[in-house]
Amino acid sequence: MxxxxxxxxxxxxxxxxxxxxxxxxxxxxxxxxxxxxxxxxxxxxxxxxxxxxxxxxxxxxxxEQVADSAPPPSRPVDLADPAAVCAADPLLITAAYEKDTAGHGGLRTAWLRAGQALIRDQDPAGRATALLAALPAAAAPQLRATLTELAAGSCWSVSWTRDRAGAEPRLPGPVAALTFAAGRLLIAERTGVVRYLDAEPRMAPASGRVTAMAAMDDGTVLLLDERGRLHTRGPGSPLTAAVTATLAAHPGTALAAAGDTVLVGDRHGSVHAFGPAGVDQVAPHSGRVTALAATGTLVWSGGADGAVWLWSPGGARQPAPLTERPCPVVALHAAHTPEGPAVAVAWADGLAALHRPGAKEVPTFRPGPAIRAVAVIPQSGQLALATDEMLVCLRPA
Incomplete structure (x- = not known):
């Protein structure tokens, strides 16, 4: 099924x-x-x-009126052999893993986790990369090594992974948002628990399910809940208090911060920049703003219309979207890298993309499950993305 x-x-x-x-x-x-x-x-x-x-x-x-099944292979595929699995018909492999409950060193878990990405038409190297990203922490070391060899030639390599089962270090709970603070990857769980990667929780849960997070230069962490209300952790300021009061009456749909500016999206397609000098606004989307990212004076917004727009508070938006696809944007993050500002985007169909300055191509990746959050690693320009069960960091080729 x-x-x-x-x-x-x-x-x-x-x-x-x-x-x-x-x-x-x-x-x-x-x-x-x-x-x-x-x-x-x-x-x-x-x-x-x-x-x-x-x-x-x-x-x-x-x-459709099609044959009941494809001709069976001349001999069964060895479900413990990653090379054979990556080269075989993915529908046959999926059906075989549904019947065979043996772990095969973690290969079955990875296949069933990344399956929606794996059944797409792609070369074995791309399939091996998706499997490598989805491997459980307790997977056999030789399996990981073999998949790494098979993934050579892909547009991504897997730097590290965390999942919610198996060996330490472990991903504690489903991730709702990612950002960077003090040069470290900051993770917000759905419950509002906030922690650095591989560290103990540093903040208490929020009172509602978290959908977005932003970090300010003074150490304040902002959390947006599913009702569009703002929760502040850390020092706070008169500005964050004002934004909190505003969203209590006019709920937000997306959140970001850069310097001393707090950015909020709304359900009408507008982005509001709250800063010391007042509020600036632009309306780039038709429909709900679903994600925001900011770095320096640059702001990117993603919407239910599938578009990502670039804007600077106090200035006009760009004449054309950075990118656009026919499904809603679900996550955005931007960071300065050694080459300049890079932007990570994820859509509701499970595709993530990394836009890098000067790059001729935009590499994309599908982990299989729905993507909940993305982040650009400032020091290296790598892409981190989270699903309900895993957090993976990918290095573009």
Missing amino acids: RGTVWTAANQLGVVAGTPAELQSVLLSGAPRTLRLGRTGQDRAVVDELARILREFGHVRVVV
Whole structure:
């Protein structure tokens, strides 16, 4: 069933791993048409997914007339052999791992974690990179070494990973936001617990589920909850108190900070820059502002419209978006690197991109699960991204 759900989710530009998750995503949007059925899929599973999705009447499901299954391989794929797994039909591998519950050194866990990315058409090196990023901490060392060799030639290499199970160092809870403070990666969990990477919690939970975080130069950490209210940890200031009071009456949808400026997005597509000299505003998006990033005097905003705009408070926005895709932006982060300001972007379909100054190409990565947060590592220009189960740092080639 997982392979069929992942294939359908990829077609629709969403992230889902179960029929219930796919159903939930579809119900939250406009009515869609979904075409199911492809060579290699079990026809009974396709029919069952079609039946489940049709129950709510919100999606038109068309089942294609295809063969019940692809021709079986001449001999079964060794599910403990990463090279064979990366080169085989991903739908067959997914079905095999669903039936075979042996761990295979951590390879099965990694496959089922990154599966939605793995069933896309790609070369074995790209598939090996996604598997390497998704490996559990307790994976066999030889498996990690072999996948690293197989990933040679990919546009990314994996610098380090953390997950929520297995050996230390461990990722404590689902990550809601990432940023940098005092030169270190700062992590906010959904509960509002804030910690540096591999350190004990340094701040108490917030009173609501956290959706965004920003750090100010004076050590103040700002947290935005799911109701659009602002929570302050640390010294605070008259400015942060004023922003907190403003958002109590007019909830925010996105948050960032740079220097002594606090930036807030709203559901109408506007970005508000609260600074010592007053409030500046720009309205770059059609619909909700979903993510903000800032460094120096530069501000990037992402929206439900899928666009990312660059703006400077007190100045005009750029004439064209930095990037735009047909699905909502879910996370942004910017930082100064040795080459200049770099920007990380993530979208609701599970794709992350790293925009670097002077680079001819923009490398992209799909971890498989939904991306909750991204960050640019200032010292190296690497990309950190978080899902519900893992945090991974990637180095662009």
